[in-house]
Amino acid sequence: GENVEQHPSTLSVQEGDSAVIKCTYSDSASNYFPWYKQELGKRPQLIIDIRSNVGEKKDQRIAVTLNKTAKHFSLHITETQPEDSAVYFCAASPIRMDSSYKLIFGSGTRLLVRP
Amino acid sequence: NAGVTQTPKFQVLKTGQSMTLQCAQDMNHNSMYWYRQDPGMGLRLIYYSASEGTTDKGEVPNGYNVSRLNKREFSLRLESAAPSQTSVYFCASSYTGGTEAFFGQGTRLTVV
Numbered sequence: 773g774e775n776v777e778q779h780p781s782t783l784s785v786q787e788g789d790s791a792v793i794k795c796t797y798s799d800s801a802s803n804y805f806p807w808y809k810q811e812l813g814k815r816p817q818l819i820i821d822i823r824s825n826v827g828e829k830k831d832q833r834i835a836v837t838l839n840k841t842a843k844h845f846s847l848h849i850t851e852t853q854p855e856d857s858a859v860y861f862c863a864a865s866p867i868r869m870d871s872s873y874k875l876i877f878g879s880g881t882r883l884l885v886r887p
Numbered sequence: 888n889a890g891v892t893q894t895p896k897f898q899v900l901k902t903g904q905s906m907t908l909q910c911a912q913d914m915n916h917n918s919m920y921w922y923r924q925d926p927g928m929g930l931r932l933i934y935y936s937a938s939e940g941t942t943d944k945g946e947v948p949n950g951y952n953v954s955r956l957n958k959r960e961f962s963l964r965l966e967s968a969a970p971s972q973t974s975v976y977f978c979a980s981s982y983t984g985g986t987e988a989f990f991g992q993g994t995r996l997t998v999v
Contacts, residue, residue: 804985865985876946
């Protein structure tokens with residue numbers, strides 16, 4: 773089955789700097805790659821996702837890149853702000869014939885943005 | 888429109904007790920999921936249901952059972968709780984494959 777590895781486990785950056793979180797996946801059938809943000813004590817919420825027919829996607833200060841050949845994808849946050857401090861999870865999933873998907877998560881990255 | 892609602896929010900069980908975690912969604916989603924979240928281990932999939940009437944094992948199904956009662960509701964049962972099942976449990980739902988999964992607020996379960 774799918775296995776997703778995420779690095780680093782913790783990341784501390786100065787406000788205004790960029791942050792990069794990297795994930796690798798094992799199942800070549802995976803074709804959907806979302807990123808979730810979880811603030812302390814809250815539920816995970818989707819911030820951006822990408823599908824295998826796209827190499828890069830941007831949404832304001834957030835971007836995700838995908839390299840299907842190497843089986844890795846990354847989250848890039850530019851101009852970081854204190855409110856970006858949270859735990860970020862990557863995930864990967866093959867989309868099955870019945871349209872369900874087994875969404876497998878990485879172990880998370882705790883991002884701290886220092887004012 | 889409440890989204891995904893889980894009950895209870897907190898629960899303490901003694902080893903060997905049983906309980907059912909309830910989850911309901913009002914977004915007309917087809918797929919529903921149960922995850923557990925432990926420190927440093929991310930979200931691990933316990934069971935999922937592609938559609939009403941179907942369920943499948945995830946990464947860590949041992950010690951759990953599920954029921955997809957109807958399109959809205961997906962319950963998780965612990966038949967004989969163990970301390971290793973102490974965790975935060977999240978239910979989630981999505982319309983179909985490759986679309987956003989919405990999470991409930993979580994259930995913090997402690998087994999003593």
